[in-house]
Amino acid sequence: MNNFIDYKLIELGQWTVGLFNDYPVVQILVHLLLATLPLTLVFMGAFGFSTWLERKGLARIQNRLGPNRVGIFGLLQPLADGIKMLLKEDIVPDRSDKLFHFLAPVMLMVPAFIAVGFLPLGDGLMALPMDSAILFFFAVGSLNTIAVFMAGWSSRNKYSLLGGMRAVAQMISYEIPLVLSAVAVIMFSGSLNAQEIVASQQIQSWLASGNLVKEFFGQILGWHIFKPWGFAGFIFFFVAALAEANRSPFDLPEADSEIIAGHLTEYSGFKYAIFFMAEYISAFAIAGIATTLFLGGWSGPVIAGLPWFIIKMFSLFAVMIWIRGTLPRLRVDQLMGYAWKFLLPLAILNIFVAGFYYFAEQQFGSLAAFIGGWVIGFGILQTAAKGLSRLNKSPTLDGKRVYQLVE
Amino acid sequence: MTVAFYIMAAIAVLGAVMAIALRNVVHAVFSVLLFFSALAGLFILLLAEFIAVVQVLVYIGSVGILMLFAIMLTTKVTGDPTRKLLSRGWAWGGLVSGALLLAFLVPLITQSKSESNSQLSNFNPSVKDLGLTLMDPYFASVGVIALLLTAGLIAAVVAASSASGE
Amino acid sequence: MSLIAKGILQGMAVTAKNFIQSYYKKERLPTVEYPEEKSTVNQFTRNIPFLVYDGEDEIEGMRCTACKLCEKACPPQCIYIIKDTDENDKPIKRPKVFDIDSSVCMSCQLCVEVCPFESIRMDSEFELSNENRFEGLLINRDELLKSNEYYHEIHPIEAQETDDRIAAKIAEAETKKKAREEKARLAAEAKQAAAAMKAAEEAAAETETSATEQAQQSEAKAEAPEDNPETKNT
Amino acid sequence: MEITLNHYLILSAVLFTIGLIGALTRRHIIIMLVCLEIMLNAANLNLIAFWHFGPNPILLHGPLFTLFTIAIAATEAALGLALVLAIYRHFKTVDLEQVQDLKE
Structure with a gap:
């Protein structure tokens, strides 16, 4: 195992805490700060960097250059934006609910940062090492629904309210497939502990063998995404995660062309920036949990630990940007229909496939289960998906399209 | 604590x-x-x-x-300031509730048992234990609850949608 | 693949191609970084009118005759013209003031359509922003005057057409002038001949007339311009 | 002072009474549902407290029972709110005092 970076970080932390052995109260404080402060700072920095990344990526996808004025390659653009946001006037609508209007951004940011605390960043690197971390993550993730509703309701603006209602409906709908596709992994790993889930994605017998090649592949081939139910589950999870994080193509709550940024309509200045930050950080968090559940977490060849986790998380975020640059926004009825009529049944079916795969692995060995799983299990999922999409097909899409206003 | x-x-x-x-x-x-x-x-x-x-x-x-x-x-x-907040006979309701509170509190205070239980000091109930208990001795209850939830869900859908069909 | 729709993957492939090729292919990244490098302007771009002059000197070569047709044609009425005068307050065919309010101009090109002297033309200049939003946007005559070479530079085809048209007009005018001169010459010759004949007759008659009569005739000639101006003109 | 079972029981009794007061005195239908939830939660707190301080916490009876209660409470909330919608559509009011007719 080559995750020496994690061990060094943990050693550093323990050394720092050890400095205050004589003052137990201070020690607790230092411990708390060590667990939270680096995470907060790093993720805030990552937020800045990712706004830059997103603008650059989107620009390149649209044959533009993107920000390139402030700093080299425009890298200081987030800083400039932040200063601009900070200095802007904070406008609060006259008849709004002042308290809730103020509380909503805070309510959105706090769960986002708590959710980040449940990510297993490395071997033993976890801010909130809880036994049921995954479940806590989903529980905390469901809190931002409330914040979005607060923002929408307290602004006293019909667009805000519409956006808030849309957000709530969407988040409730997509949380179910999200959790259900994670259930397959939790079943397979037999634990809600994030570290154990990561450990279940390493082939332990290969890692212990001492053979370099086996050690190399033992860190990769065990990832759940290479299993049929894991692959399908990853896709369901990722789609639902896009909706959960209000990312395009599911960014209906803040659809700027329809309802003028929805619940953000009445927000300006730093409150808006906080909304933005919370959204990005929850997108990171959900990308991180997808990494943990399906992409092997921090496990990876050569430099296992924190570097691999960061690489995987940012790759997933890059895919989110890529999707944003490609796909158009869904309609509301399409969105709800997709969650309830397509994603939910498939996610439930996927749980059964995962269960059968688990027993097949025990009965017939892992190779036979692997091949059989991809042939039979994935076949079942595909057939189901085909059948469902045929069932869900809108009747107007059959046959030739008729345009009313043409001719 | x-x-x-x-x-x-x-x-x-x-x-x-x-x-x-x-x-x-x-x-x-x-x-x-x-x-x-x-x-x-x-x-x-x-x-x-x-x-x-x-x-x-x-x-x-x-x-x-x-x-x-x-x-x-x-x-x-x-909040509509003209709307009445409290129901008719709210005083009776309050009275009953207060009486009930007294009924709760009197035995609690009189029969105070203040020693604490130390059994849990070394015990960290894990989710796994809970799940295993839920699935082994209480499986029937889980099934009943699942049935109840489904029935409740369907009933809710029916109750909410039949009214809109009018 | 039914799980992932084919269309989504195709779309993703297109955007990925855009993304990657934008780093090494020019046509995938047509952006020009404006203040440092300017994009080449199409020669049919038109934005704001300017006044053409021929030759070296701005004032002498000015084509505009201050006929005020463009001022009348301008829909938003952004053109303002005052005719120039010489030292004797006599109007001359040249504008003293020719202002265009670029904040009002809507680039309709009607002034260009209406100009009989091919003087006012559209410019492709687009950097009109100014710090002073009142006087700064009012473009006066001297700023508007640009040479014919500049016109050729920005709109070569159109300028060539204009030049050809002007040349044709001048040539036509030349021929007309020539014809007129010829006619005038012929008329003058005829007149001369007639005058010669008359003179001969008069010379014959003069011998008979007295010196007093001769003085009366010269008085009548002095009065003639007032009675009959046409005679003077010819 | 160390926290004992009694603290939790008193807290739970107070919360339950608050819920009861609300349910008996308010006339808004959604507030009444909210009060029901408060009472159920107070009962849950009681269950967990008894489990924690009880003789045999290893058996996990308290959390199990609470899980069932929460499931039932969730069903109750969903059904109750569906009924609220139905009543609102029928009577055009959320004031329970005005909902008096059984027929029609």
Whole structure:
């Protein structure tokens, strides 16, 4: 195992805490700060960097250059934006609910940062090492629904309210497939502990063998995404995660062309920036949990630990940007229909496939289960998906399209 | 622990009182969400981690949102100052409740048993244990609950949609 | 693949191609970084009118005759013209003031359509922003005057057409002038001949007339311009 | 002072009474549902407290029972709010005092 970076970080932390052995109260404080402060700072920095990344990526996808004025390659653009946001006037609508209007951004940011605390960043690197971390993550993730509703309701603006209602409906709908596709992994790993889930994605017998090649592949081939139910589950999870994080193509709550940024309509200045930050950080968090559940977490060849986790998380975020640059926004009825009529049944079916795969692995060995799983299990999922999409097909899409206003 | 308990208890009582006292319905629902989260904190203090998660997930994440949705779909949210807050005979209700509280509190205070239980000091109930217990001796109950949930869900759909069909 | 729709993958492939090729292919990244490098303007771009002059000197070569047709044609009425005068307050065919309010101009090109002297033309200049939003946007005559070479530079085809048209006009005018001169010459010759004949007759008659009569005739000639101006003109 | 079972029981009794007061005195239908939830939660707190301080916490009876209660409470909330919608559509009011007719 080559995750020496994690061990060094943990050693550093323990050394720092050890400095205050004589003052137990201070020690607790230092411990708390060590667990939270680096995470907060790093993720805030990552937020800045990712706004830059997103603008650059989107620009390149649209044959533009993107920000390139402030700093080299425009890298200081987030800083400039932040200063601009900070200095802007904070406008609060006259008849709004002042308290809730103020509380909503805070309510959105706090769960986002708590959710980040449940990510297993490395071997033993976890801010909130809880036994049921995954479940806590989903529980905390469901809190931002409330914040979005607060923002929408307290602004006293019909667009805000519409956006808030849309957000709530969407988040409730997509949380179910999200959790259900994670259930397959939790079943397979037999634990809600994030570290154990990561450990279940390493082939332990290969890692212990001492053979370099086996050690190399033992860190990769065990990832759940290479299993049929894991692959399908990853896709369901990722789609639902896009909706959960209000990312395009599911960014209906803040659809700027329809309802003028929805619940953000009445927000300006730093409150808006906080909304933005919370959204990005929850997108990171959900990308991180997808990494943990399906992409092997921090496990990876050569430099296992924190570097691999960061690489995987940012790759997933890059895919989110890529999707944003490609796909158009869904309609509301399409969105709800997709969650309830397509994603939910498939996610439930996927749980059964995962269960059968688990027993097949025990009965017939892992190779036979692997091949059989991809042939039979994935076949079942595909057939189901085909059948469902045929069932869900809108009747107007059959046959030739008729345009009313043409001719 | 003591401080945490008192803080949580204060938040819980405050949330509950605000929930029944506020005129604005949305404010009331948000304060009951505060009450729910304080209760989740109390569950964590009592080492029932899983229950705390479920509390957050079910009550704050779903029930609260359902209530907010119901408010949005039914009534004007701002407190209408002309509307009556209390029902007819509210005094009787208050009286009965107060009497009940006394009935609860009197035995609690008189038969105080203040020694604490030390059995849990080395015991950390894991989710796995809970799951295994749930699946082995209580499997029938889980099945019944699942059936009940499904029935309730269908009933809710029917109740909400048949009215709109009128 | 039914799980992932084919269309989504195709779309993703297109955007990925855009993304990657934008780093090494010019046509995938047509952006010009404006203040440092300017994009080449199409020669049919038109934005704001300017006045053409021929030759070296701005004032002498000015084509504009201050006929005020463009001022009348301008829909938003952004052109303002005052005719120039010489030292004797006698109007001359040249504008003293020719202002265009570029904040009002809507680039309709009607002034260009209406100009009989091919003087006012559209410019492709687009950097009109100014710090002073009142006087700064009012473009006066000297700023508007640009040489014919500049016109050729920005709109070569159009300028060539204009030049050809002007040349044709001048040539036509030349021929007309020539014809007129010829006619005038012929007329003058005829007149001369007639005058010569008359003179001969008069010379014959003069011998008979007295010196007093001669003085009367010269008085009548002095009065003639007032009575009959046409005679003077010819 | 160490926190004992009694603290939790008193807290739970107070919360339950608050819920009861609300349910008996308010006339808004959604507030009444909220009060029901408060009472259920107070009962849950009781269950967990008894489990925590009880003789045999290893058996996990308290959390199990609470899980069932929460499931039932969730069903109750969903059904109750569906009924609220139905009543609102029928009577056009959320005031329970005005909902008096059984027929029609």
